[in-house]
Amino acid sequence: MSGTSLDAVDVVAVSFEPQLQLHAQASFELPEQIKEDVLTLCSSGDDEIEKLGHLDISLAKLFADCCLKLISQASGNLSVDDIVAIGLHGQTIRHRPNNWPKNNFSLQIGDANTVAEESGILTVADFRRRDIAAGGQGAPLVPAFHANVFHSAASNRVILNIGGMANITLLPADSQQPLLGFDTGPGNVLMDAWIHQHRGLAYDANGDWANSGKILPALLQQLLELPFFSQSIPKSTGREQFNLIWLEQALLNTNDNLCPEDVQRTLLELSAVTICNEIEKHQFSKAELYVCGGGAHNQLLIQRLQQLLPNAKAVTSTAALHLDPDWVEATAFAWLARQTLLGLCSNSATVTGARGERILGAIFQA
Numbered sequence: 001m002s003g004t005s006l007d008a009v010d011v012v013a014v015s016f017e018p019q020l021q022l023h024a025q026a027s028f029e030l031p032e033q034i035k036e037d038v039l040t041l042c043s044s045g046d047d048e049i050e051k052l053g054h055l056d057i058s059l060a061k062l063f064a065d066c067c068l069k070l071i072s073q074a075s076g077n078l079s080v081d082d083i084v085a086i087g088l089h090g091q092t093i094r095h096r097p098n099n100w101p102k103n104n105f106s107l108q109i110g111d112a113n114t115v116a117e118e119s120g121i122l123t124v125a126d127f128r129r130r131d132i133a134a135g136g137q138g139a140p141l142v143p144a145f146h147a148n149v150f151h152s153a154a155s156n157r158v159i160l161n162i163g164g165m166a167n168i169t170l171l172p173a174d175s176q177q178p179l180l181g182f183d184t185g186p187g188n189v190l191m192d193a194w195i196h197q198h199r200g201l202a203y204d205a206n207g208d209w210a211n212s213g214k215i216l217p218a219l220l221q222q223l224l225e226l227p228f229f230s231q232s233i234p235k236s237t238g239r240e241q242f243n244l245i246w247l248e249q250a251l252l253n254t255n256d257n258l259c260p261e262d263v264q265r266t267l268l269e270l271s272a273v274t275i276c277n278e279i280e281k282h283q284f285s286k287a288e289l290y291v292c293g294g295g296a297h298n299q300l301l302i303q304r305l306q307q308l309l310p311n312a313k314a315v316t317s318t319a320a321l322h323l324d325p326d327w328v329e330a331t332a333f334a335w336l337a338r339q340t341l342l343g344l345c346s347n348s349a350t351v352t353g354a355r356g357e358r359i360l361g362a363i364f365q366a
């Protein structure tokens with residue numbers, strides 16, 4: 001798994017029978033050059049086909065290498081022969097689920113042929129595009145996995161993943177009710193970009209820098225006016241919408257006296273408020289809330305979620321449900337690969353808006 005934050009490649013070795021078990025896990029930093037090349041391809045530019053072709057292979061070699069490293073690090077316990085399959089998300093370089101009047105598409109790169117060849121392991125990849133072909137958003141795909149491992153018949157639950165973007169899964173205790181899941185907007189991506197621009201850091205550890213600033217009401221209001229936030233579901237988003245150019249436009253339109261730490265605090269508030277607004281709008285504000293993704297480590301952000309949802313039964317991390325918040329997304333893509341190999345559907349039509357459930361993913365033999 002390599003998400004929109006471009007922080008790392010997360011690799012897990014998991015098994016699902018008789019129950020979910022995590023055998024090994026590691027995060028491998030993305031080399032600076034690859035990160036730069038991905039960011040270049042995340043917006044339109046010159047010579048894109050050449051750059052894409054090149055990066056498709058570099059990423060694939062990196063992904064295969066990360067899988068092999070995980071196996072060798074778990075020395076004695078794991079060998080290539082133990083691994084049934086790699087579930088490969090790929091690196092998103094463009095996500096256009098509402099591209100009207102042109103065609104919708106979503107592009108994840110990191111050539112699965114190369115991953116299978118270099119690793120010697122069967123690889124399942126390209127999960128999003130069948131859902132898009134069936135009229136869906138292609139995202140998020142994790143809700144079906146969340147429903148599979150985190151559902152409780154005793155209480156409503158919300159699973160909140162705070163990665164580059166934030167996405168929520170609403171799990172009604174009554175499983176006759178529809179499963180819902182969608183992107184709420186930015187998770188960490190704007191905070192990461194802003195602290196990088198002003199302090200050269202990759203992220204704001206614990207939200208400490210944000211905590212030294214104050215909320216800028218006019219800026220927050222301006223950002224909240226973006227139509228995405230009031231758009232009805234299904235919805236999903238990416239760097240195409242939430243980036244520094246969008247933020248800078250909003251900054252030009254406000255008269256606030258701008259200290260960079262105040263902007264950081266406001267961006268954190270934007271993530272918290274947009275997440276909680278959606279939870280309230282869908283009548284899940286009294287549910288149990290479990291957080292995963294890197295944002296689960298941002299103490300100020302978690303504190304704001306607790307304050308904005310005072311009636312929530314619990315606001316805690318998925319560790320309380322026996323899955324460490326850092327490995328939920330990667331585990332989800334292993335589960336998606338397993339669904340493919342078992343010939344089972346893994347999208348949820350109520351989540352993505354697809355015409356129906358589909359078997360997702362393509363299989364590349366070892």
Ligand SMILES: Nc1ncnc2c1ncn2[C@@H]1O[C@H](COP(=O)(O)OP(=O)(O)OP(=O)(O)O)[C@@H](O)[C@H]1O
Nearest residue numbers: 003004005163164188203205206293294295297298
């Ligand atoms: N200690 C911490 N304090 C604050 N933020 C943190 C901390 N650790 C990680 N993060 C944030 O989490 C981000 C990485 O989260 P994660 O890997 O879940 O996102 P992602 O790669 O975009 O994944 P996905 O797209 O699957 O959601 C970092 O970029 C950073 O912003």
Ligand SMILES: [Mg+2]
Nearest residue numbers: 003005007008
């Ligand atoms: Mg990540």
